Amino acid sequence: MDNKRGLFFYLKLYGKIVVQDIKSKMSYRADFIISTIGMVATNISGFIGFYILFRNFPSINGWTYDEMLFLYGFSLVSITPVQCLFDNNWSLRINVYTGDFIKYCFRPVNLFFYYQSEIFDIKGLGQLAFGIGTIIYAWSRIGLPVTFLAILKLIIFLSTASLVMIALQNAAAATCFWIQNSFYVLDLVNRFRDYAKYPITIFSPVFRFIFTFLFPIAFIAYYPSLVILRPNEIPLLTWLSPFIGAAFFYVSYRIWMYGAMRYNGTGS
Amino acid sequence: MKKYLTLTRAGIIEALQFRLSFVVIVVGNLLYLTVIYFLWKAIYASAGADRVNGMTFTDTLIYLVLATALFNFMEMYTVWEIGRSIQSGKIVLDIIKPMPYRRYLFWSFTGSFVTQFFLTFLPTFIVVCILTHGTIRFGVNIPLFILSVTMGIIINYSIDFIVGTICLYTESIWGINIMKQVIVLLFSGAVIPVAFFPETFKKVTFCLPFRAIYDAPLSILLSQGTSYPDLLHMFFVQLIWCVVMTAVSVLFWNVSLRQITVNGG
Known part of the structure; x- marks a missing residue:
């Protein structure tokens, strides 16, 4: 079914759904403002912690303070899409549990698309601003040259890196089609966000392997950021990271859809 | 007393229902501990000294591992529970129960305290004791530690309850809860030991109640050669916070109860 309709159709539809979501959020203005402040507080406390540890x-x-800061900013930006666009994954288990999920199954659009488009989390944009600010600051402190090519590389690697976290969250959310209480799985994966900001070289070889291949945290920020930070010695895994991001995303989409197809309502 | 213990029992049974989630929590904690182990190892390596801010690598690690264990055991998601009851209207049923709401909620959490204590805190503590070959002294600090943790639980619960009461006014849960969590974790020393804070920041921390939740019990447990007046001082400060926070949370709740608006239920 999804092949019949073009990208343009889906973009237009997404715009319409998101506008409705934002309107409905604005009617709970106090909640929106408090949540935004909460998000800003989270980021500020992250910075304070970072500063206390590394100052x-x-x-x-072998990583200078500014390079660590760059990596931190990179990880913030790379986890923004999962916050903004895929926040509805958190409600999946509740929807499945109560039976509300069935309503998504009867729409003539792609199920995964429709489910995820329902929520757009605006407060994630604050984090994006924080992240971009940090990257620019660190970039100028390190004294890296600003060229069109470098910025293009940064954008490509950032957007593909964000797919890794999205994929992890999709797969974690989809576990609720099989197990009852998937909150803990989601929460576990959610904590990976915090680990992405450290250079993977601090780990012993065994854990470097684990965090590269088993729990691919290193692809959220470390490997992709090397393309800017270490332009002279880019490892193979960095070049592979965009493809790995895309592959992960596709696999997680398949898992999610497979679970959704297994779903047969709670009968209420 | 019997009615309270019934709530504890129900809590234990409920907690034991989710065995799979227990496995996931353990895996998550092991990953977290791995990350902080290597992180601090790298930090100590680049510091080039055995002691940073008066703490050795082992001290720091024990502190953080036990802080995590304490956190898991103390975190009760009180704010969520209150917030959700407010939104669904269930709170009305809880308020008319024949015991004060604050006490009812606390005792219904004690079941998960008991299970969490035996399933996560105690094993972690034993492993830490064995691995560090007696860095933790066994003496008068152990009973003091237990008392101190109990007070920490009460302070933590009171803070949670105050924040939960704020939800009566705002009907916002996520934002309020995340703010509370961030502030408590940072200022209580659960993520970075208080000894590492810069001076001005430390002074601020000393004026806030959060340090009494994790830092005070852990400092008492790990105290080596610390003089008794110091320990007693910390203990005394904790006791004051305990009383103040309890009083504030009870008063605030009683005042706010008039505010309640219930949407169905």
């Missing part, structure tokens, strides 16, 4: 040390494992 005293010129470098950690």
Whole structure:
């Protein structure tokens, strides 16, 4: 069914659904403002923690303070899409549990698309601004050249890196089609966001392997950011990271859809 | 007393229902501990000294591991529980129960305290004791630690309850809860030991109640050669916070109860 309609159709539809969502959020203005402040507080406290930990040390494992800051900013931006666009995954288990999920199954559009488009989390945009600010600051402090090619690379690697976190969250949310209480799985995956900001070189080889292939946290920020930070010695995994991001996303989409197809309502 | 213990029992049975989630929590904690182990190892390596801010690598690690264990055991999602009851209207049924709401909620959480204590805190504590070959002294600090944790639980619950009461006014849960969580975690020393804070920041922390939740019990447990007046001082400060926060949370709730608006239920 999805092949019959073009990208343009889906973009237009997405715009319409999102406008409705934003309108409905604006009617609970106090909640919206408090949530935004909460998000800003989270980011500020992240910065304070980062500052307290690393301010005293010129470098950690060959990573200077500014490079660490760049990595931090990179991870913030790369986890923004999952926050903004895929926040409805958090409600999936409740929808499945109560039986409300069935309503999504009867729409003549792609199920996954329709479900995810229902919520657009505006407060994630604050995090995006924080992240971009950090990247620019760190970029100028390190003194990296600003060229069109570098910015293009950054954008491509950022957007593909964001797919990794999206994929992890999709797969985690989809576990609710099989197990009852999938909140803990989602919460576990959600904590990966915080680990993405550290250079993977701090780990021992065994854990480097685990965090690259088993729990692919290193692809959220570390490998893709090397394309800017270490332009002279880019490892193969960095070049592969865009493809890995796309592949992960596709697999998670398949898992999600497979679970959704298995779903047969709760009969209420 | 019997009616309270019934709530505890129900809580234990409920907590044991979710065995799979227990496995996931353990995996998650192991991952977290791995990350902080290597992170601090790298930090100590680049510091080039055995002691940073008066703490050795082992001290820091024990502190953080036990802080995580304490956090898992103390976190009760009180704010969520209150917020959700307000939104669904269930709160009306809870309020007319033949015991004060604050007490009812607390005792219904004690079941998960008991299970979490035996399933996560105690094993972690034993493993830490064995792995660090007696860095933790066994003496008068152990009973003091237990008392201190109990007070920490009461302070933590009171803060949660105050924040939950705010939900009566705002009907917003997520934002309020995340703000509380961020502030408590940062200022209580659960993520970074308080000893590492810059001076001015430390002064601010000392004026806030959050330090009494995690930092006070852990400092008491890990105290080596700390003089008794110091320990007693910390203990005393904790006791004051305990009383103040309890009083504030009870008063605030009683005043706010008039505010309640219930949407069906």
